[in-house]
Structure formats: structure tokens, C-alpha cells
Amino acid sequence: MGLRNTLIVMALLLSVSTVPFSGAASLKSHAFFNETGELPCHFPNTQNLSLDELVIFWQDQNKLVLYELFKGQEKPNNVHPKYIGRTSFDQDSWTLRLHNVQIKDTGSYQCFIHHRRSQGLVSIHQMSSDLIVLANFSQPEIRLIANQTEKSNIINLTCSSTQGYPEPQKMYVRLNTKNSTSNYDAVMKKSQNNITELYNVSISVSFPIPPETNVTIFCVLQLEPTEIILSPPYNIEIIKVEGKESEQTEKSSHMTGEPGGLPSMGSHRVGHD
Incomplete structure (x- = not known):
């Protein structure tokens, strides 16, 4: 990523970090300890936009970045160290998978999708989800x-x-x-x-x-x-x-x-x- 693009994405992350999560009801999902949790984005993509035209990323409730996709390429530069190597993006369902989930991963997450246009990046979609992590007790x-x-x-x-x-x-x-x-x-x-x-x-x-x-x-x-x-x-x-x-x-x-x-x-x- 060039310096200009890096500055654009960093500015974008800073701008959304000051915006609270949407007041709309979050989608709740469950995952078991040490397994994989799903953080959906549910992007309708009615304009049939390609990934090359989009900037996509997920943040947790503490505004830490889990994953970033810039023009179809994964960019770990802004990803918090605790999430590096723990995520995978399903392009078909617009879902981020968080692997090896721990109890401390319980919380709220939000995905953002921006369209790269001639005038700059324009926000076109965002969604909140709540991840609940469970662990099965052993048989008494x-x-x-x-x-x-x-x-x-x-x-x-x-x-x-x-x-x-x-x-x-x-x-x-x-x-x-x-x-x-x-x-x-x-x-x-x-x-x-x-x-x-x-x-x-x-x-x-x-x-x-x-x-x-x-x-x-x-x-x-x-x-x-x-x-x-x-x-x-x-x-x-x-x-x-x-x-x-x-x-x-x-x-x-x-x-x-x-x-x-x-x-x-x-x-x-x-x-x-």
C-alpha cells in the first residue's frame, strides 16, 4: 500500500472509531471455547461491486481492528496483534470468522464497508453483531x-x-x-x-x-x-x-x-x- 492509501485508511479508521455502534439491534451468534466464531456483515451488494472497489474492516467494542481488506487485498498493518492470524474472510457470505475464540472474545463487533469513488471513500454499509462464547462443562x-x-x-x-x-x-x-x-x-x-x-x-x-x-x-x-x-x-x-x-x-x-x-x-x- 502506498503512503497516500495508508494515510487514507488510517484516517478512515480514526473517523469511525469516534462513532458509537449503531442503535439497531445486533445479531447474536454463539461460539464454543477454542473453536470458531462468525461475525456476519450481511452486505446486500445490490450494485454488484467487486472487492477491488471496496474497503472492508471489522472492529471490536474497544475499537481494535480484527481484519482489513483493501481493494481485495488483506492488509494486516492496522490489525491489532491479538487478532493477527486468527481471522479468515468468507467472500461469499460476507462473514468474518474468528478462530480459537476465548471467553474474553465475548462482546460486540462491527463491520464497515466503504466504496472507493472518485471523490474518496464513501460509507455504504455497516453492521453490528454480538459474539457469545460458551464452554461445555464436563459430565459431573x-x-x-x-x-x-x-x-x-x-x-x-x-x-x-x-x-x-x-x-x-x-x-x-x-x-x-x-x-x-x-x-x-x-x-x-x-x-x-x-x-x-x-x-x-x-x-x-x-x-x-x-x-x-x-x-x-x-x-x-x-x-x-x-x-x-x-x-x-x-x-x-x-x-x-x-x-x-x-x-x-x-x-x-x-x-x-x-x-x-x-x-x-x-x-x-x-x-x-
Whole structure:
């Protein structure tokens, strides 16, 4: 790019940096952590203009340039270092793809398109979009705290899930028996990585096991009011210590599984006199 063209583009960037984002509703798009997000421009191009006639660029909410296309050629001169090597332009859909998205990339973006005419650059299109970056939590995991005896009917356990975003609403334990379902809430402990901004969450719960019945435990991570993630089922087998009945119960306990065909991912026996 010659000095004159460089000065023109720099002046253009400075001029739009003083203009706030349009008051029109932004298009929202979602992307997953470490994957690719899309920042659309939706340029109708009713005049069938070629890229050689246009100057196209994207800015974030802090007025940092993600990408610039000048007369059909990519120009990294004005691109902020944090975006270099992370973008690609789809000419067919007028969409900028932002690769390896991080939680900190969540925010508002705006594309600008200017037409190069004899009198200079003329703004012909701009569009705002909001990028929301998500990260899937791992499937919750149940761990039994090994401080109980075979004859105790109190079970102590922890539930944990890692590497998710945004922060979940709550975490709790669900206990299923043949005839009932009970939920046990606990204070959710959370930690957030300073670099990735992803969350790890866990709870610790103690509760009694109903006598004379087998139970199945799930750890429930509630992300939204209608969205949850379940742990694999953890089965508690009740053994009655009464001679032959105890022996028969113990044998049948190996067949215990969650109703509906769910496999048993863990088991523990609790004895009752």
C-alpha cells in the first residue's frame, strides 16, 4: 500500500472509531471455547461491486481492528496483534470468522464497508453483531468420601464438574428409590481460571440412605432453568444382615441397575441390621 492509501485508511479508521455502534439491534451468534466464531456483515451488494472497489474492516467494542481488506487485498498493518492470524474472510457470505475464540472474545463487533469513488471513500454499509462464547462443562462426577462404615446409613460424597462457562446456576444431588425422588442441595464451590476464565464447580453432601431399599444417585448440574447435565448413575445396594435373606439380597444386588436400562457406573453397599 502506498503512503497516500495508508494515510487514507488510517484516517478512515480514526473517523469511525469516534462513532458509537449503531442503535439497531445486533445479531447474536454463539461460539464454543477454542473453536470458531462468525461475525456476519450481511452486505446486500445490490450494485454488484467487486472487492477491488471496496474497503472492508471489522472492529471490536474497544475499537481494535480484527481484519482489513483493501481493494481485495488483506492488509494486516492496522490489525491489532491479538487478532493477527486468527481471522479468515468468507467472500461469499460476507462473514468474518474468528478462530480459537476465548471467553474474553465475548462482546460486540462491527463491520464497515466503504466504496472507493472518485471523490474518496464513501460509507455504504455497516453492521453490528454480538459474539457469545460458551464452554461445555464436563459430565459431573460423583466421588464417595471414604469415611463411613458398612453399617452406616449415612453417605458422604462430592460432585464436581470442570472447564465450563458461564457459571452454572446450581449443583445438587438427586436420590432415586423405587417409589420416590429426593433432591439434596449444597453450597456450590466455584473457582475461575485467571487465564481461560473457565469455571470448576463442586459440592459436598451428606444424607441418609432410606432403609430396606436400593437407591440410585445422580449429581445434577443446572446450567439454565430447563438445561441440566447428569452424572452417570451411582447405585447404593442395601444388604440386610439376616442369614439366607442377606445372601440372596447380596446375589441379586449384582443385577441392580437404574430403571430404564441405564448402566450402573458405580456401586456401594450399606448394611442394615
